[in-house]
Amino acid sequence: MALLFSTLGISAAWAEGSTKPVTEQLVDTLTQLSGGPHPGFRSNHAKGIVVEGHFTPAASAAEITKAEIFTQSHPVVVRYSNATGVPNIADNDGNAFPKGMAIRFQLPEDASADLVTISVNDFPAATPEEFLGLLQAVAASSNSQAKPKPVETFLSQHPAALRFVTTPKLLPESFATQPFFGVNAFKFTNAQGQSRYGRYRIEPVDGSKFVSADSAKAVDGDYLMHELPQRLQQGAYRYRISVQLAEAGDEVNNATVIWPESRQVVELGTLTIDKFRTDGAAFEKTVMFSPLNLVEGIEASNDPILLARPAAYSVSFSRRLQ
Template identity: 65%
Template structure:
């Protein structure tokens, strides 16, 4: 298996790799994750995120469905709420071409701007699973990719890792075609959350963000010819000329389903509830400048939504904060 193909789906890129870094053992795993992602992207790239560096922001409204309040008492499930959305490519390379294999999975971050001045976020990717169940294993995966650069070992470090981690191997081999547009790309919340309604009833669920226009992807020939920024420019033009819409869905867990392991995909037979419609109709002026000081946080929650004990979910804000601090320092 070629290392470049592996890197293409591991949130990192080998296109401009710098020399491997030596990490101090006392560093938290979340900081080591940012260090390795930065190394794999050939960084640091001053002022940019360590991962999902290239992005674009738009605005709109979330309108809850009639069913949403039965699932959660969260404010945005009771009435329409303004939203800020950031689409992104994987890797820490700020100018990575949108159809490049290294730019997958795609990301979407949604900030619901609540009436009391607070906010709550959803952060999702375009693949319905995560390659590892713990941040320690994710670091092991990224380090294996890093250590395979220029390695003559057979099998290489990353091949050894994939051989002992079937979920990561499945993630690597899952097709990830280039979408026609961000408006035709489905997104998935790989982490579960606990939802509580006004009556105190609780359920665990995972988000699905489904384009109203349908899932549509480019042929490989078309992807090879795509302009470097085709997704970023397309979504801005679409929201200027007409609304882009998604259905926000929630797949509910049943008894016995694993809610604390992001590598486990629940069966399609699980009940899915429509929470509402996301309508995007405005581009953010000077998106590059506007997105730099914003940190989307999957644990920025509101009453009626609580985190699961998924270790990947619990580690994400700490890693984001490291990247955020470095970004603002430049």
């Protein structure tokens, strides 16, 4: 498995002593790693596709949260994406992982709430500073003759990052057959005032399906983007949205800590996707999904990565609109 971004031939970019906020440095480094800037595109997850559908709540959702997005039916807009800021990265490129899935629940009076997930139940860094260190080490290794290279040194000192970049990333048959995970925890509160921390899970109702290793090398570079509109011509597909609940003592503020599979999982409802959005390219340019675009009944944890994400997204968004 290729290391994250490591095959991109980009010059090193280490802004030592930079006075910029870490979130802005993250966007700068992601842009450099992608060979950018690429006007009009995100600094990460640049290549994407947009679909629409609706959410139907499960009765069990009310046990966990009073949030209207999970206790009522709502239309949704969903954007799938490949990792990196490379607008034309091949769907089967090792650097195009993790895949992304961002969901916007469309609420009355033009209100909304967002859910932002990736295709692996893991994250390489516990803080924005640590994530920046990883990206800068990758950038510094591009033309480095050092042995070990900066990224190798970084990974040897950060086990979570090493686990993330070396875990096999399976190629899905379709975005419709790919499970997604919320790597950051949120605090869910029900109508009785009871609160639990949890992380999202989004699983295809018809099961997860992946391309074999041999077949993955031969698929078209845009196969995911082409397959989805064709699939929707044949009918809708569905996901089950659930929340995996933390138990006492579980770490809720560190995205690198994976909870045991034995933790309780409660179904929130069904997400049905039934329409390809033909104006998706124009739509996605003018929309910023934010994991902190929340409603009552859901609160952010104190996870530093979660709290930094909207600020980094805002930097990328403002540049995208220029």
